[in-house]
Amino acid sequence: MDELAKYKTVAVHVAAAGASAALGTASTYPLDTLKTLIQVGSSSGKTLAVPDVLYRVGLLSGFQDGREDDYVSVSEALMAGFAAGMTESFVSSPFELLKLRAQVSAVSHATPPPRRAEKSVARPLISRLLPRSSMDMTAMSNSLGILSTLTTKHANISDALKEYPWLMTGSGRPPAVSTVQTPSEVISLEGWTALWRGLRPGIVRDSIFGGVFFSSWQFLHQVMLYWKAAGMDPIPRYDKDIGPLSPISVSLAAGVSGSFAAAVSHGFDTARSRSQCTVLPKYLSMERRLLKWKRPGKRFERLTGIHPSDKNLLLNGIGLRMARCGLASSIIVGSYLFAVGHLLPD
Known part of the structure; x- marks a missing residue:
């Protein structure tokens, strides 16, 4: 008892x-x-x-410790x-x-940027790396124009740039904190x-x-x-x-x-x-x-x-x-x- x-x-x-x-x-x-x-x-x-x-x-509350x-x-x-x-x-x-x-x-x-039409080849990469973001074709074209003047360049600049999703959005910045707040979004974008x-x-x-x-x-x-x-x-x-x-x-x-x-x-x-x-x-x-x-x-x-x-x-x-x-x-x-x-x- x-x-x-x-x-x-x-x-x-x-x-x-x-x-x-x-x-x-x-x-x-x-x-x-x-x-x-x-x-x-x-x-x-x-x-x-x-x-x-x-x-x-x-x-x-306390417990006696022998003192x-x-x-x-x-x-x-x-x-x-x-x-x-x-x-x-x-x-x-x-x-x-x-x-x-x-x-x-x-x-x-x-507010999340408006969704634009994206190429099917780029959609999986964007959806995986950039939640609620989409490719800015203007920024993409400008980047291609700047890099195309280099004497030594990649064989396919367009596909190479798709490995850098921040450049494709045109902002150069990650999403705002207001768009990355649920556990799944934080883990997907920023890691555990x-x-x-x-x-x-x-x-x-x-x-x-x-x-x-x-x-x-x-x-x-x-x-x-x-x-x-x-x-x-x-x-x-x-x-x-x-x-x-x-x-x-x-x-x-x-x-x-x-x-x-x-x-x-x-x-x-x-x-x-x-x-x-x-x-x-x-x-x-x-x-x-x-x-x-x-x-x-x-x-x-x-x-x-x-x-x-x-x-x-x-x-x-x-x-x-x-x-x-x-x-x-x-x-x-x-x-x-x-x-x-x-x-x-x-």
């Missing part, structure tokens, strides 16, 4: 934590969307503000947060990429590894966020325990003798910690968002590997995945992310404590 009760307790905690996380995410999703649009829509020459985006849209006390130090919480953040970043990366592209596509006015694009800044962001969040929350938790113990006579020897804290105070402490952690890690969140909203075909990725292409920027920027041109945009949307993370943390912790308090017996 004791084993069954133990498993039931664990199951209740898991279910309450999952439901709380879903509630917190759903409650703060509009703020997350605004934050993403500000990060991705800004450029070095123009920074989007909240009114601009709105206008466009409008048109923990005398179940106290968790701030340094332990920091290291545990680092490890949890890195794991979360790797697991959630594909889902975050699809979410970001769906958010951007919701306010994008890009695209689902983990922006992993470097993502790991740095989530490890910093997790470490700062859990360590600062543990620090605030200890401060509140000491404050409560100061008014007790006699002074309790162990934390468990102080009694539970108010769920409201614990939720508010989590909100403050979430906002603080979001502010510290926001620069890497912007770098990841902008990286995930960039379409990079797998053929260009292969070409970069063959040419031994080096990442631009200084050593720190290369290690953390920050593009040099985004240095002035890293703090865009920081207020929205602080509000979103703070509110979500409070809702998650508050609803979790409420669910556990009502589902488990005293």
Whole structure:
């Protein structure tokens, strides 16, 4: 019976934590969307503000580990947060990429180019390499005219150019992010590894966020325990003798910690968002590997995945992310404590 009760307790905690996380995410999703649009829509020459985006849209429980006390130090919480953040970043990366592209596509006015008549020999290649794109005969003719003046040229330039589909579309650019957002489209055009694009800044962001969040929350938790113990006579020897804290105070402490952690890690969140909203075909990725292409920027920027041109945009949307993370943390912790308090017996 004791084993069954133990498993039931664990199951209740898991279910309450999952439901709380879903509630917190759903409650703060509009703020997350605004934050993403500000990060991705800004450029070095123009920074989007909240009114601009709105206008466009409008048109923990613990377990004993053998210690005398179940106290968790701030340094332990920091290291545990680092490890949890890195794991979360790797697991959630594909889902975050699809979410970001769906958010951007919701306010994008890009429309697929009109379909033109294509030669049957070129259709399979285009449909395989260029989703929603078709051959631009004008661009094709211009390219043939330029290359035909070369003294040494291919025996059949027309067929050779069909091996370079970007040239055949006339744009020289890959499709817009709004046209490559479903899993099948991303995998077909960019390859499986695209689902983990922006992993470097993502790991740095989530490890910093997790470490700062859990360590600062543990620090605030200890401060509140000491404050409560100061008014007790006699002074309790162990934390468990102080009694539970108010769920409201614990939720508010989590909100403050979430906002603080979001502010510290926001620069890497912007770098990841902008990286995930960039379409990079797998053929260009292969070409970069063959040419031994080096990442631009200084050593720190290369290690953390920050593009040099985004240095002035890293703090865009920081207020929205602080509000979103703070509110979500409070809702998650508050609803979790409420669910556990009502589902488990005293």
